[in-house]
Amino acid sequence: MIAQNNVRSTNNDPVESSESSPITGTSGTGAGASRLFRHFGSLFSPPAPSNDPAGYVEFGSISDPSASSGRTLGTFAGVFCPVALSMFSALVFIRVGFIVGNAGLYVTLLQFIIAYVILLFTVSSVCAISTNGAVEGGGVYFMISRTLGPEFGGSIGTLFFLANIVGCGLAISGCAEGIIQSFGPTGDAGTSGSIPDGRWWRFLYCSSINTLMLIVVLIGAEMFAKTSVVILGVVVVCLLSTYISFLTQGPIDVPLPHENHLVNFTSAWYTGLQADTLWANLYSNYTKDYTSNGNQVNFAVVFGVLFSGVTGIMAGANMSGELKNPSKSIPAGTLSAVLFTFLCYMALAVLMAATTTSTLLQNNFLFLAPINLWPSFVTIGILTATFSTGLSNLIGASRVMEALAKDRVFGPLMSFVVKGTYKGNPIAAVIASWVLVEAILLIGSLNTIAQINSVLFMLAYLATNLACLGIEITGAPNFRPTYKYFTWHTAFIGLLGTGIMMFVINSIYALSSIILCMFLVIALHLFSPASQGAQWGSISQALMFHQVRKYLLMLDSRKDHVKFWRPQMLLLVSSPRSCCPLIHFVNDMKKGGLYVIGHVKVGEFVDNDSSSDPTIEEYTQWLSLVDHMKVKAFVELTLSRSVREGIQQLIRIAGMGAMKPNTTILGFYDEEQSRDFFEFEESPYRTNEFDGNGVKLFPYRKSGETKALGAVEYVRIIDDVLRMKKNLCLCRHFHRLDKQMIARNNHIRYIDVWPVNIFDPKNEDPFDVVSQFMMQLACIINMLPVW
Template structure:
């Protein structure tokens, strides 16, 4: 990606510090991730353990994010941009989609939480009064959520500049609310708080208590006391409470999601994100302790908005909670739009996301914002926030695990271009982050975790065939290839592990497409090289003429869909060129064991470039091949459609001279009879395999050798002549 999607350029504080702090400190007091909800069900000990686990996972991920962010220039897309540039389009695209869905569901989660808070305040008649401010039903609550989401849409459509200003304003409100709450714990006298439970029995009322600081209250709240969630009627557990609580921690990526809108992302992301993590972790633990020491369990479990009831200035708390929750929804919405825009610009999904590329005159991706808003609107139909909390948490954990995986891959691969200025990470932190994310995924919801991994696998496979190779599909395998090539030893080869290593000589690729495809079918997971000899002298040329041809040959391989390498050479003759390719086309212990010639000029002298070669040029080349290489097998094709295949490890041919025979020289009549026998005894196959005799040592017999091969294969159709240097039967496992 070049450039950024916006030209506003936010700094460290507004871009990366304020959004996470605003989201975390604001939503901890709201219904979606209430600190009171956590300590009310889990108790102080388990709540502190949840915070520690959540922030451990987040901390390890933040270290990886900081390392990748300081390794080079960042653009729009946040975590997606980092992962796609580190692990390639397969992982980047699939995780980008999941991160987009996580932000979309997170935005819907905050909107539903805000609707619930509004309905709790204005939709239920307060005790002792008959004022009914807002009507209540599923459709009315959906309408309220739609209106709130439309407000978020308007801010995001204006652009990142107004978003930054709104962020700072809401942060000031949240800071005031937080200060008011802390003061209220000390200033408010013990009071009873009436609680209405409308979802179970509209006429039932319970009383919670704010006791002030009390050791008795603290002891009662130390252990867990999981009860029924009054909004869903489901029994809560450690995993379900953690799932709801962890959603309040996902805002920590709000700063990195705006990477394309930052002035200096590599400077701002590490400083802003780490400071936000440390600050919010301390505030979370402080509030948990204060709540456990001053509020009884009934108040904590049954009234998610109890902080408003005990505040010295309740309207400010109400406004702060509403503003923070709305801001968190807006943050997830604009983050989702940036991810969608980055996916569209990378063309990973073709025309499916083409509409999301459109931007306003200022560079704001308005169509991506609208599409993201539409998806969030669809999620709002779920109705209950705790219903989608587990799915959102699983998606975020999977994204965090992949961010750690990206950093781990770069670190283990020792990539030369991976030189982050942020050094406070190791592969141990990456590995711990991956393990923590994966374990918590399955603890929270095994079904959601399995479904998420399955969805990720489907996206990986789809993008694998649609996208070019990236780092994960290129660099680490290259390192593994080098490692295992060094471990190969030709002295320890065994015939049972033999695979054909094929070099197919191609003069005219336009007329050899079927032959290239056929040899590709024969290679059986072996090495396959397409060789071409250019008959010129490099010393007499101003530049290498093969360099421009390389891309054309690679395009041919892609078009024919064959798994082959390309090897081109300059030589004064085909014989010299073939020898060069045979000696240079192998790699390590993977040496070419077969030579396939497709040069009609050598065979039939139809090409002007080959007419100057003597008739024995082919036989000499065959003889040179069979003498020169110490590899398992050799082959020589017959005609323009013939191929070769070799087999077995070369051994000394002891006893060849003493082999019993009835003839000292094979006559042409004998060869013709063998040819006739083959034709009569078998129907016409697609291809025949015959033995290729070793060329005679006397070069004067080369014409006879070639003539008898012609007689042997006359009328046989496509024929493969095979020469094996040793037995290929193995009795060992």
Template sequence: MKVSPVKSSGLSTFAGVFTPSILTILGVIMYLRFGWVVGNVGLLGSLLIVTLATSITFLTSLSLAAIATDQQVKIGGAYYMISRSLGIESGGAVGISLYLAQALSVSMYTVGFAESIVQIFPGLNEKLLAVGAILFVAGVALISAKVASRVQYFILAAIAISLVSLIFGSPIESTEIELWGASPERSVPFWVVFAVFFPAVTGIDVGVNMSGDLKDPAKSIPKGTFMAVGAGYIIYMALPVILAMRADASSLIEDPMIMRRIAFWGDAILVGVWGATLSSALGSTLAAPRVLQALAQDGVLPRFMAGLGKGSGKENLPRKGTLFTLVFTITAVLLGDLNVIAPVLTMFFLTAYGVLNFSAGIENVLKSPSFRPKFKVHWFFSLLGAAGCFGVMILINPVATLIAAIFVFLIFFWLKRRGLKKTWGGIGRGVRLSLIRFSLMRLSEDADPKNWRPHLLVFSGAPQSRWYLIAVADDFIQGKALMTVATILTEVNVTKKRLRKMEIHTREFLAKRAIHSLVRIIPSANPFTGAKTMVDHYGLGGLVPNTIILGNTTEDSHMSDFCDMIGYFNKLQRNVLIIDIEEDYKKSSKRSIDVWWGGLKMNGALMIIMAHLLRRSFGWREAELTIKMVVPNESAARDAERNLAEIIEKMRSNAKYELIVSGGRSFPEILKNESRTADLVFLGLKTPDDNYPLYYRTLQANTSHLKNKIFVLAGEDVAFEKVLF
């Protein structure tokens, strides 16, 4: 069946983000509780609360902008962003919290609307008025997102008129500006006031959650959000000055409609508060069902709620989700009032904002290759925002913070146990596969030598028989790069099932010894031919082993095939490390490493890189690295010393160096004298040629006195010297 693509309603930045965000910011708290805030904590306390709350929102806006410009933001807004960054379990846990916060926002705004009417007409029932308001805004939301956005323009104009009327108002009594509000016995604590106020600056969620209806979410979300946060901050910093100059603390605390008495035209405040509360309720009514719709589409919600993910009409309106939210908000209205709902909202919003900041911060810290936002934010600001959210939660109410954390973790573990597979085909695995695919497609494009890592293919045979090869390889990578333990099985007629069982057994054997490695076993009549075949075909895209680790050969009859294999690997541009060390590698001494050096190019640079990686391992951390170079005479030694000292200083490898004057001695003789006590010696190999078996036999004879050595042949087309500097 062919499914037609869903068309976005194409809302602009102003209509889809700025307007609903600023209307939510300039809402019920501003009109009905801001006087109470100023009365309780005074002018300076109010400015501090506004600055602190807006700072948290602004830092969250930065993180939000980074994530929004990194990926295509679809329906669900903040939930969509978090789930695609931290995984569906984390995203689902926060998404459900975010939905509850948005739905409770509708209850708070409509309760505020009803409270303002009851202040004028005391005989009316506040609960019924609030329920009627919910039914009204739900009806508008069910019609169209575009219709809802047009209604908001008239409300924005009404709010602007009410603020102008307030500015040109006059004092209602003789008063002095009270910097810290009413006396302690007549006021409530600072953090309680903060908890009531904070929902006033949470309007950024409305614009984000409308992402599915925006023409250009990546552009509109950052721009519209910053505009709304900035405008809201200016207004909230000006209002305390006006209120503190025109009424005393007691009047501000006791009269929720104090602005009406202060304003030049009092009824303009009524129009503003009614418009603001209804528009804020409308914005949250548009946003909450869209979060619910995204949760249902991703399979986060229980199966019986799957229908909430279906949209209606060309605009893909979440009508079922709106009806569900309608029932939820009416229930909340019947059970609570404004001062009860607002602090609960604060906890939910701070939780969602904290995780959003944490998500953006961790993406930056880890430098994930998939995180490349157009709007760049330093990780410090994102993590500062996260710390601010969680810190303020604890200051407001430690018990409520603990309950919120338990709530989120319970949802997380519930989702984890369900093992969701609907969205990405298997929760953790699906996300990892998505990241692997993304990285693989770009790996070959990111061939900067500075990012080089050894990707090892270790031909160990049966791991038990040549364990030292695996142990040395693990010391090279220390869990920071990829390694594959490979075996060429020379048996014939081996079934795929048996090979699979052998791979599982080998993987378990390695895991018990804390070796994290891939495992590959292939059958071949000839081990050398099998090794060539594996190197030819093993890997995926740009992710192929770049360094082959082999054991030394002791069979003269194998020498020709062995050398031919080395030449083959070199032609394939693979680095080759031939490890010839004591079998009891774990107990062997690891206090000195000699690198016999002939210059930076090819083998020289790679040997120092591998020696440096080895010294970062636990066993070799105390080893002294000495770079040794042979020169023909004293004059050459003086010239070489200047260059070598400068090069080693630039390498930042904490290595020593020794210049040995040959004095007519052969290199094997020098090697025997100078490295006879070294615990490990690195030696370069020449490029393979037709006489390589003879060369290699001679090399074995000349190094037989060395107890541990690694022969290095650089074959990869990489400027290894750039890795060092």
């Protein structure tokens, strides 16, 4: 390792190393007693104005009591009913027969178990986040954005919004299908006065249902909750009638739908409870789907349809802004609804397999109506289940859109949503969501929509599990969920399960959604106003801290070797205004090593007039300077009674562990007049960012002003650096360095190196330690294209 060198390096241009004055600082004065009184006074003074966007709420913060006046929903009405109804959806009365008939009972039960395991672990993550602090409106978007930051939160929130839009279209399509199958030309009510059928007739029915949902949601969330309670009661009664019919009905020859052109027979048998029927339905028998132009059915298609019907676990979290106690209601209501729907689906699948031939299951998805003791029960059940699911998705989409608009994730693009809110109900968001649902309804095929819906929801679940996994791995002390069944294992299993099943359902849709998500992450990072603010807590910072700390502990200074030596720079700066070229030059010279910009503020800590350490207040200004200069440097500030003492502190404490500066850089002590590179016209560093309210930050020594540092103290500082076993560089005339001119000059340039050891002038060995050090720095500079 190279140590204790006194080096003076120069270049052949008039831009030799140097800088006007080395280090200076301003002294702070004030009485300790007055500072103490001001400190206590500040505790009771009005808070400083916030730069947060309107409507912004930090995760875990307690909102204004006035904001909670609209929280009227409890666990049952606000969470259990919406979740249960969303998980029943069109699946319970229309698509379970399709799944059992094609996949067989064994695979159907396996698929339900896989789906609910994924859902259960995702619910565990949702419960962990929701019980870790106060939860505002926006549901899953709020939780993810306050954990992963605005880029991931905004992108996943956008995809979750689209998933709710697609889910609403899926539910409405199922509702319209139930109406056609029951009241169409070939339905149970198929008479001369029946409603017409056809592509555009179906779109008209879907649009009418969508408009009815719009009216209900516009009335408000309380109306939606009351509607959900009533609808759940109706659905449960209709489902019970189906169970009773399975147990009591005898054999029935059920007609097949008129639009099924894949078979050459017109009916199939419902056998009632029979062991032979159960045995025949145990194993898979994939056929073609008569509702999607005869497309071949396989495991992925069936699972996509199944999972699309049980994606409603976020319905309660979407209502977080209207819940009285979301931290309690979301876990209790969601878990109860998940268990309830799982038992209902398992019982329904077993009874279907034991009573209905696979031919009927595969060729008539609405066979439950003709075999029911009162067929109208099934029709009512289909309409109410799908209608409530659509309501849940529509209101969920509007709430996520409102949260995105309040956080200004897309800037002014969604400002109309914030302005279009009346009494807490986002009217503009509801109408915008309704328009997008209309566009989804043009797709038509229920099973095609189902796969898109499943992939989008799975991506949202994946992000939820990723957020919880990341924050649990980092060991953040402020992550203390009261939900005791959450661990990093549950989050990892949920993450792995959703990631795999996304590609099982449809690899093209999965890959497309991930690409779209990454595009949104990059776009929001570059352009979103929300990502520019410091109020967002991003988990990336916690993860980086966790990893950096681990590797810093592994980095051992005792294992350093000359082969892997690199410069670790400490540049001591008096005022950055006068030494911008030097700051940039040292950045070129560090070669991937540590670069620390150090500054000493002269003063007494106890006499400081401020209520806090002044270096704390100035630290953010120096970080802004680093951003403006576009250099890869750390900043170290210290408060000391003298410049020399402060430099001793910086040399000792700068860096961490094995990453500590081995080279100290000082400006040369001369009478050269300093220049303000932030002001004059030709400067590439010109800016007014540090000129605010008539006060210039980083003041520098002007003409006629006395130096803050004497020549004797400067020499003693040099001696201190050498005695502390650090390499030393003295830099002069860097205010003359024009890097842009060098870049424009195409003729051959040279970097002159003068291998002079001032401690041993008679030494003519060109390969002593000092010469090697100088050659090393020159070589590093020469590696850069501009040099």
